[in-house]
Structure formats: structure tokens, C-alpha cells
Amino acid sequence: MSRPIKATVNTAALRHNLYTVKQLAPSANVWSVVKANAYGHGLARCFSALSSTDGFALLNYEEAIFLREAGITQPILLLEGFFKPYDLSLIEAYQLTVAVHSYWQVEALANFAAKKPISVYLKINNGMNRLGFSPDDVATVWQQLSALPSVGKVTLMSHFASADEGEMQMREPLRRLDLATSMLNAPRCYANSAATLWHPGTHHQWIRPGIILYGASPSGRSEDIAGFGLRPVMTLSSEIIAIQEVAPGEGIGYGHRYSTTTTQRIGVIACGYADGYPRHAPSGTPVIVAGKHCHTVGTISMDMMMVDLTHCPEATIGTPVELWGAQLPVDTVGAVAGTLGYELLTAVTQRVPFSVTANEN
Numbered sequence: 001m002s003r004p005i006k007a008t009v010n011t012a013a014l015r016h017n018l019y020t021v022k023q024l025a026p027s028a029n030v031w032s033v034v035k036a037n038a039y040g041h042g043l044a045r046c047f048s049a050l051s052s053t054d055g056f057a058l059l060n061y062e063e064a065i066f067l068r069e070a071g072i073t074q075p076i077l078l079l080e081g082f083f084k085p086y087d088l089s090l091i092e093a094y095q096l097t098v099a100v101h102s103y104w105q106v107e108a109l110a111n112f113a114a115k116k117p118i119s120v121y122l123k124i125n126n127g128m129n130r131l132g133f134s135p136d137d138v139a140t141v142w143q144q145l146s147a148l149p150s151v152g153k154v155t156l157m158s159h160f161a162s163a164d165e166g167e168m169q170m171r172e173p174l175r176r177l178d179l180a181t182s183m184l185n186a187p188r189c190y191a192n193s194a195a196t197l198w199h200p201g202t203h204h205q206w207i208r209p210g211i212i213l214y215g216a217s218p219s220g221r222s223e224d225i226a227g228f229g230l231r232p233v234m235t236l237s238s239e240i241i242a243i244q245e246v247a248p249g250e251g252i253g254y255g256h257r258y259s260t261t262t263t264q265r266i267g268v269i270a271c272g273y274a275d276g277y278p279r280h281a282p283s284g285t286p287v288i289v290a291g292k293h294c295h296t297v298g299t300i301s302m303d304m305m306m307v308d309l310t311h312c313p314e315a316t317i318g319t320p321v322e323l324w325g326a327q328l329p330v331d332t333v334g335a336v337a338g339t340l341g342y343e344l345l346t347a348v349t350q351r352v353p354f355s356v357t358a359n360e361n
């Protein structure tokens, strides 16, 4: 007995996507990025389907500790580094690998007496201008880190701002990386999902795919990943809970942002923005009702949304609705609502119950 909305996580799809990624980058090791509670899918639900990964990457300590306490023995990488010098004791205790992006962190490592050296990822700013050392400073920082007794293996790390936009946008970041690292004999880890798919020259020793493991597109356009055989992992579904026959010229929902043009059959779906559905999705956003493409009408409410069922006479109360997932790419909904699959997947709220399936579909 519950409200009919639910999110279903397909662990077979997750396993398949990791396998697909490994085929795409056969000589690289894979950090499976599971930050943000595995992109909203639930870390506890997902990590065993990713057990063949070479490591897990995330950014908060709670998730890292959870994985260690669940018996994960692979390396765990903290993508955002550590936040305070005293965090290093925890990093040592849980044997975490940590990004180093700022001088204060080099100093903290220098002042830390580690019993077992800590593996670090030296973050290079290639022009994204978010985290990392400038290319001019990298060789010096690399030498400083390599000389510290508290530091173990040093890997070069960088992140691309526009790896989903073609070769041209990669030229300058790659030039800067080359400038920073050509003299350094160290493993490299540069590729996110977009670079994993579209720039194989960036794979090197380690890749860091996130969104493609969950079957969504790094560009936010589902057609861009259509050829790779990735499968959507999360399906958000609900049901029709009421139906109205509405006369022509009537307004639908808050603000009457949609008006009927003929007599229309309007269904009410138990899903709204308090479930994580984007409130900005306009009239015309696709939803699947009884396996058929239908369109929303009117403003998304907190708990409900309306759908035009005029051309779906088979729909009745209790008919299943897919908001996104196996039949409707999350990126298609994201594109219409002015956002990305990344945001929708991570925005599903606490009140939505999750279940797990391992359907091979």
C-alpha cells in the first residue's frame, strides 16, 4: 500500500554499462564515479553491480567510509581532495586516495606523519579554471609531493571543460596538459565520460566515467550516446490516479498555463516537483502512458502533473506511467526542461521509494 510513484534501479544495466566502458577503454583502469549517492541511484544499491571496477571515485568521507565498511578493497579516490589538514588521519585510516589541488594541501601532507604513505592525484588545471595547479607549477609540485615521506604513488589528474563538444575544444586543454607533464614519468588520469566516449587519446592509465555508467549522456543529448549500447539504469514511474473530460477553452492546473483546444481527456499522474520532477518542464514534455508517448499539459505541481490522454483511450485509473528510464531517456526530459540527465537523476527526492531489479532488457 503506497503512493504509486517509484524509482527502479536496474543493476544488470549498471553492470552492462561498466562492461561497455571497459570495452571502450581496454587498456585503462576504471574509477567508477559514484559521487552524489551514485548519481542519485543509491550507493548501497549500486556498488556490488560495479564490483569488477578498478576503483571507486566520490567526494565525501561518509560515502568512502561506507564503501570500506561494506568490505570494498579497491582504491577509493576523493575527487575534491581533503578539506582540512586534520582530515589526513581519516584518509590514512581508511586508505583513501586523495586529489591534491592547492598548496595548502601539499603543506598539510608535508606536516603529516603517515604510517603508510598516502596515494595522491595531482590535479592540473588545463583551462577549466575550477580546481588544480597551473601547468607552469605542475613539475615543481610533482617533485615536492614525490619527495614527501607521507606521500606514496603520485598520479597526474586533470578534468576537461568541453570534452562533449568535439576535437577543437580539446586542442588547448591538451596542449596545456602536454606542457605541464611531458617531462614527468607518472600515470595519468584525465578522462571523464565524454572523453572516455569521444577522445580515446585521453584514456592513458586510468579513466573516470560517471554518467555513462548510469546510461545517460555526458552531452545531455540521448542521441549522442545511441551508438554505444548503454542502458538506462534508473526508471522513474508512477500511475494515472484521476481522469477528467475537459471542455474546450478550459484552463488546466496552476495559473491556467495550458488551455484545452478541443474536448480533451486529461490524466493526473502522481508525480510532482517534490518528487524531483523538474518544475520547469513545459506543456508538451513527453511521458510514457501504457507504453505510448503522451505529453504533459499545464504547470507541474508539487505532487501531481497532468497529461493529455485524448489519443490514449486505453489509459484508465491505475495505468502505469514512465516519467523517464527504460522507454524514455532521462536526457530527453532534461532537454525539454532546460537541464541535463545529471541533474534529474541526482534530484529524485527522499519520499520516492526505490526498488532494485536485474532485468536483462
Ligand SMILES: *Cc1c(COP(=O)(O)O)cnc(C)c1O
Pocket: 033, 035, 079, 159, 191, 192, 193, 194, 208, 209, 210, 211, 212, 218
Ligand atoms: C563527476 C566527475 C567525473 C565524472 O564525470 P562524468 O561526466 O559523470 O563522467 C570525473 N571526474 C571528476 C573530477 C568529477 O568531478
